[in-house]
Amino acid sequence: MALTHVLLFFHLLGAICFFAGGAVVGVLQLAAIRREKPSEIHALLRLAPFGAALVGSGALLTIGFGIALAEHEGLGLSPAWIQAALGLWVAAMALGGYGGRTARQARHLAEKLAAERDEPSRELRALVSARGPLWASYASFLLLLAIVGLMVWQPGSASSAIPAAFQKQIVAGDARIDYVPTRIPAGYSVADYTYFGTGYDLVFMINRNGVTAIDFSVHIGCRGQMTGAQKRLRLNGAVLLYHYGEDGQQVWDCRSGVLRQAVAFSSGYPTKSRDLATLVAYAEPLR
Numbered sequence: 001m002a003l004t005h006v007l008l009f010f011h012l013l014g015a016i017c018f019f020a021g022g023a024v025v026g027v028l029q030l031a032a033i034r035r036e037k038p039s040e041i042h043a044l045l046r047l048a049p050f051g052a053a054l055v056g057s058g059a060l061l062t063i064g065f066g067i068a069l070a071e072h073e074g075l076g077l078s079p080a081w082i083q084a085a086l087g088l089w090v091a092a093m094a095l096g097g098y099g100g101r102t103a104r105q106a107r108h109l110a111e112k113l114a115a116e117r118d119e120p121s122r123e124l125r126a127l128v129s130a131r132g133p134l135w136a137s138y139a140s141f142l143l144l145l146a147i148v149g150l151m152v153w154q155p156g157s158a159s160s161a162i163p164a165a166f167q168k169q170i171v172a173g174d175a176r177i178d179y180v181p182t183r184i185p186a187g188y189s190v191a192d193y194t195y196f197g198t199g200y201d202l203v204f205m206i207n208r209n210g211v212t213a214i215d216f217s218v219h220i221g222c223r224g225q226m227t228g229a230q231k232r233l234r235l236n237g238a239v240l241l242y243h244y245g246e247d248g249q250q251v252w253d254c255r256s257g258v259l260r261q262a263v264a265f266s267s268g269y270p271t272k273s274r275d276l277a278t279l280v281a282y283a284e285p286l287r
Contacts, residue, residue, distance in 0.1 A: 004237075007069040014061025015148070021054025022096070022141050029103060029137070032128050036120045038113035041128060045107035052100055063089060079186065085150045092143040099137030102130050162202070166193050170200060171286050176258050177218045183282040185275035188214065204279070212271055215263045216279045222254040233273060235281035242273055251276040253283075 025048050032044045063086075070082055077083065106127035113121050162180050170178050177199055184204060191205040191213070199219035206212050229241035233251065243250045249271060252261040262279045264271035 003072060004069070007065050007072055010061055011065040011069055014058045014063075014065060015144075016058070017054045018058030018062060018144060019141075021051045021056075021058055022137075022144070024048075024051030024054065025100070025103070026137060026141070029128075029134065032106070036125075037118055038110040038121060038124055039118050041124065042107060042110035042114050045103060045110060048100075048103055048107065055096065059089075059093060079154075081150045081154050085147045088143045088147050088150070092140045092147070095136040095143070096140035099133040099140065102127060102133035162190065163193065166195070167286055169195050173197060174220065176220055178286045179218050179258065179260055179283040180286055181216060181279045181282060182284050183278050185214070185272075185278055188275070213265045214271065214276060214279065215265070216283075217259075217261050217263075218283070219259045219261075221257055222259050233277045233281075235274070235277045238281045240277050240280055242277070249273060249276060251280050253280050 028044050028048050028051065032041045035041045035044065066085075067077070070077060077086070106124060109121070109124050109127060113119070113124060167180065170180065173195065174197070181202070185206075187206045188204040189206075190202060192201075192203040194201045199217060202216045204214045204216065228245075229243050231242050233240040233242050238253055238255075240251050240253050247263070249264040250261065251273065252259060254260070260280050260283045262276035264276055
């Protein structure tokens with residue numbers, strides 16, 4: 001969990017720098033529009049590079065630590081909402097760069113005119129009040145807000161992949177077994193589910209050069225055969241046991257006397273141990 005907190009801290013720090021820098025640049029541009037003398041415009045716009053530096057550092061922090069956090073949390077770049085956020089990030093950078101380029105041109109021209117006669121200039125006025133770059137900067141800011149919305153909402157996340165009717169069935173049964181995966185490996189979907197009072201099974205499948213199935217189950221109590229773990233996996237603050245043998249790959253966790261287990265059966269696409277661990281480590285109660 002410590003590494004998760006570190007990655008999240010710098011990811012959020014990058015977002016704060018990004019928004020702060022964008023706000024600084026936006027305020028300076030609006031203030032410059034209300035000025036006539038090149039010296040006044042230059043006095044405002046010469047501060048814009050500091051805001052741009054915040055935007056640049058924030059952009060690097062958000063993308064770098066955001067990707068690292070997604071990989072560490074077992075999400076990768078496959079979820080649609082992460083891909084959408086990356087696309088919006090690229091678009092926001094492009095729009096922000098377009099808006100900032102015109103501001104730089106206006107700053108250099110204002111500096112030149114201020115050193116000469118310091119009289120109002122139509123060319124400078126056109127650069128400062130250009131609608132296209134200004135709207136591009138605003139659009140970049142709105143795209144950043146959309147990215148934040150995707151991060152919070154995470155549309156299409158794993159928990160929505162569990163059939164609602166089945167979730168109700170679990171909740172109505174024994175409260176001790178109401179754990180469900182909140183994250184599902186990329187490409188997998190629910191193929192079958194069975195409820196039997198003291199436990200349940202979910203089957204996730206993927207078709208890629210053969211069929212691979214992961215059987216996720218929750219049962220009351222730890223069964224005696226849950227021994228012989230070959231290694232431990234750490235994910236989402238949980239220590240999971242991993243075993244590989246003739247019966248396939250197994251990952252399990254039996255905290256609080258409730259067994260959460262994932263078993264992989266593959267005839268084609270190789271199953272990563274992290275895929276099984278993701279189902280188990282991110283299983284959370286429905287209640």
